[in-house]
Amino acid sequence: MFRNYLKIAWRNLVKNKLSTLINVLGLSIGISACMVILVFTKYESDFDSYHQRSDDIYRVVQHTEYPEETLYWNTTAYPLAEALRNDFPEIDIVTQTAGPASREFSVKNEQGEVTLYEEPYVLFADGYYLETFDAEWLAGDRNTALDNYGSVVLTEYLAKKYFGNDISNYGSVLGKTIMLNSKDPLVVSGVVKNPPGNANQRYNMLVPYEFFKENNPFFTSNWSGNYQGTTFVVLKNEKLKEKLESAIAGWKKKYLKPEDDRRISYFLQPLKEIHTETLYGSIPGGYTMPAGVLRTASLVALFILIIAIVNFVNLITAQSTSRSKEVGIRKVLGGSRFNLIFQFVLENIILISLTLGLSVLMSYFLINELNGFLSIINLKLHFGWEQIGLVLLIGGLTVLLAAIYPALVLSSFKPIPALKNMVVFKKTNGLTLRKSLIVFQFVIVQLFVIASIVVATQMNYFRNQEIGFSSDAVVTTSAPEFNKLEVYRNALLQDKDILKVSFGSGPPMGVNGYSLGTSFRTPEQTVEEGKSAEMKIGDINYLDFYDLELIAGRNFISNKNRFDEFIVNEKLLKAYNWTPQEAIGKRLAINEGEATIVGVVKDFNNHSLQYEITPCIILNWNAYQNNAFIKIADGSSRTLASVEKTWNGIFKNSVYNYEFLDDSMEKEYLVERLIFNGFTILSILAISIGCLGLLGLMSFITLRKTKEIGIRKVLGAGLLDNVTFFSKEFIFLVAIAFIIAVPLVYYAMNMWLQGFSYKVELSLWMFLSGGVITLMIALLSCSFQSVKASLADPVKSLRTE
Amino acid sequence: MLLELNNIFKWVNSGNRRIFLLKDINIQVEEGEFISIMGPSGSGKTTLLNVIGMLDNFDEGEYNFLEEPIQSLKEKHRINLYKKYIGFVFQAYHLMDELTVYENIEMPLLFKKYSSSERKALVGDMLDRFNIVGKKDLFPTQLSGGQQQLVGIARALISSPKLILADEPTGNLNSKQGEEIMELFKQLNEEGVTIIQVTHSEKNAAYGSRTINLLDGRMIKD
DSSP states (O other): OHHHHHHHHHHHHHHTHHHHHHHHHHHHHHHHHHHHHHHHHHHHHTTTTTSTTTTTEEEEEEEEEOSSOEEEESOOOTTHHHHHHHHOTTSSEEEEEEEEEEEEEEEEOTTOOEEEEEEEEEEEEOHHHHHHSOOOEEEEOTTTTTTSTTEEEEEHHHHHHHHOTTOOOGGGGTTOEEEETTTEEEEEEEEEOOOOSSOSSOOSEEEEHHHHHHHOHHHHTOSSOOOSEEEEEEOSSTHHHHHHHHHHHHHGGGTSOHHHHHHEEEEEEEGGGTTTOOTTOOOTTOOOOOHHHHHHHHHHHHHHHHHHHHHHHHHHHHHHHTTHHHHHHHHHTTOOHHHHHHHHHHHHHHHHHHHHHHHHHHHHHHHHHHHHHTGGGTOOOOOOHHHHHHHHHHHHHHIIIIIIHHHHHHHTSOHHHHHTTOOOOOHHHHHHHHHHHHHHHHHHHHHHHHHHHHHHHHHHHHHHSOOSSOOTTEEEEEOOOGGGHHHHHHHHHTSTTEEEEEEESSOSSOOTTOOEEEEEEOTTSOGGGOEEEEEEEBOTTHHHHTTOOEEEEOOOSOOBSSOOEEEEEHHHHTTTTOOHHHHTTOEEEETTEEEEEEEEEOOOOOSOTTSOOOOEEEEOBSTTOOEEEEEESOOOHHHHHHHHHHHHHHOTTSOOOEEEHHHHHHHTTHHHHHHHHHHHHHHHHHHHHHHHHHHHHHHHHHHHTHHHHHHHHHTTOOHHHHHHHHHHHHHHHHHHHHHHHHHHHHHHHHHHHHTOSSOOOOOHHHHHHHHHHHHHHHHHHHHHHHHHHHHSOHHHHHHTO | OOEEEEEEEEEEEETTEEEEEEEEEEEEEOTTOEEEEEOSTTSSHHHHHHHHTTSSOOSEEEEEETTEEGGGSOHHHHHHHHHHHEEEEOTTOOOOTTSOHHHHHHHHHHTTTOOHHHHHHHHHHHHHHTTOGGGTTSOGGGSOHHHHHHHHHHHHHTTOOSEEEEESTTTTSOHHHHHHHHHHHHHHHHTTOEEEEEOSOHHHHTTSSEEEEEETTEEEEO
């Protein structure tokens, strides 16, 4: 009996190839998309949760109040950790880190050949760090690995990179030496497994904090500065947090200068909130993912799953009504209701199993693709049994909904009307439900489509916005040795394809998270009245190189070891209501010293376009000119090779790196690009699921209306009449969906755009084109079936009844 | 006595009017009879057949099948009863298109407790008897109308029913095929199976031993 059921089930699925395909494909696309989004959001919300004490760990964050704004720092002054450790015995552990930062290493192999490496993720950490954060130790002792001044802990990845891929026993790496900056030997004291991708502080190497302290005595003893130091504390329980915060508020005056004590306050941020809180920004090598985005993503996942399941149930129910004859025969031949339910459920279980299998494969594939695609944010998504279990659970739910409901309906048919295909459905009810499901689907489809259009427009705006300086064909390289800058410049300019060269702290727009902050005031004002500004160091060619327009005063005449001239932007003048001419000759004090304003430049975008232009001061300082800007005539590999050759000839002890300025600037829009890609993919998904659903539903409706079409044709209706007859209703439904979707998407996109200082206006065309695109696609998938039905021979269609 | 209908009424309400489908039907059927039900379209022939076959309910009256009062039986019990004693043959054959000839004939057995070897033997016998062994792996759409109806009858007979209910069994067939089917019914009747058929044709009715004439739901002559 069971075999008979299986046989019938299988033959039915094969017989209705198209609808089987639509069902399986639609649902598996939905489930896989949902899976991938869930895996992604889980990954993103589980940052650093793998540490045993992750619930007890807090990062110390700093709020600095200025008259007009508050600055939020995820870093604190270096001496903070030690002071906390000494003065607050109730804190379990206090640990201090510096970085992650980039350093150069040389490793000598057994043949005595030295290879130079640049390692961007070097984290300086004290021994307490290893107590606070867990790692899987492959070699070495967690308790002592960072205790010695000259030791280093490598990740598996670096151990292999430095000492060969074929290491089987990591113990053999212990005791080997690598050279930092070609002068300081570090002895390997441990090897840990590569930390998971969802760790906030990314590192490939741990170097003792003592080492950093020894080499940076000024920074590490300075309470006023805020550099790259992060302090973590481990508390016994949550209640201690607020007590400690208020204790610190009263305690900090012991170390901070009075004016700093008034401005600065410290708070404890739970480790698990670091990744999803954007207030404090991201740390080098990391990124933050707003909790709102994760919530939206989960909601979207849920939506997609609902559309897919709704579609599936809709189609299965629709198709099952065409099987009333079968129900009739079985009942007449003595089949009980249970037999019939069993039959239909079994059939759908087969269908759903196929779907689930396909979903698991698809999700696996998609996740691998995504990992590669998003390698820029170090994504290491993992697809395991947990996820497969979730797929099965979703599948089970679908079985309940999609298999049992139609089975119950079908098996309740009375045999005689069923045989005559005269089963009366509660027409109005079923139809409104089905219609509202279609409307629901198309609301979501149009949400995604319109959102993609808005995001694309905004991205396009970013690309084409006038930024106030020229960034074309600019290559940046590092310039590690200050005394060789002129040699480097002259060597570069030997090449006729290299047009201009300039040195400075960074390009006009801050990229790669690198910018120098300071505060400014007139010498008459008090320190408290200072306002924050961005500081740039440029040589005398800087203005000309970037086409920055001087609107008053003059360029620098020369760079000095002790800077004495400022060029400022218009924005800064607003603080004092100076005209450009008035500003010339005025004195300004910044944290680093005092100088005279000699020039005013037109405002340029010194931050990426999400943000406003801020006051900016350019200094004629010899310090910090650690980047070279090279304008080339063409991007040919020959020119780039020539730059590399020149660089290697001059800076022998460092590793060559270059980047096109346009690429670096593009990276500032990484999150926006991710959102755009996400929406594009989701739109395509939603459209394909929605259209598969329409296609399936249409094929069912046309089947039921074969006779009606036959009669219409006999009475003289043409192809177009028939197609319109079918499409009319769907156009109406899509239109209703459009009306519902517009206010929702308007609200959401308006909110999203609020986050940008430079943004496009939402306009009617974005919404209309979204609606038209959806309508066209919906019509296309409808007409496929209705044209087929309309072309059928009316004599034949009338005879089938 | 195989079955007995006493004062059977069946109606539907349309608005505030009551339309009678069956009116005061009284029939006694002995085992081994071959009865034809005749009457114009809409006279209630098929309805009567469905009531006898327990596929349809009635609103008033008594129906005893093998001494069991059908009106007071539970649905499950009723299904068991017709599963065991009644076979149906339809004008439109009502074979399952997804199943082969063999599987179609086998189906009623699946709803009863037969082992697979018993089923094999029974279906084999039936295929032999109707000379359709060579067609057992074909699907219904690959057969002619007459052959399909043969399969329909074989399926009705597979569980050795006491009573065969046939609703215009030759209605979709040409006259030669129709004759063959009627001959088959006659032969079955001689073997002891009770047959009740609904028919339009006097010729087919002549195969039966008795004719019941219906007009507007009422018996006009017995």
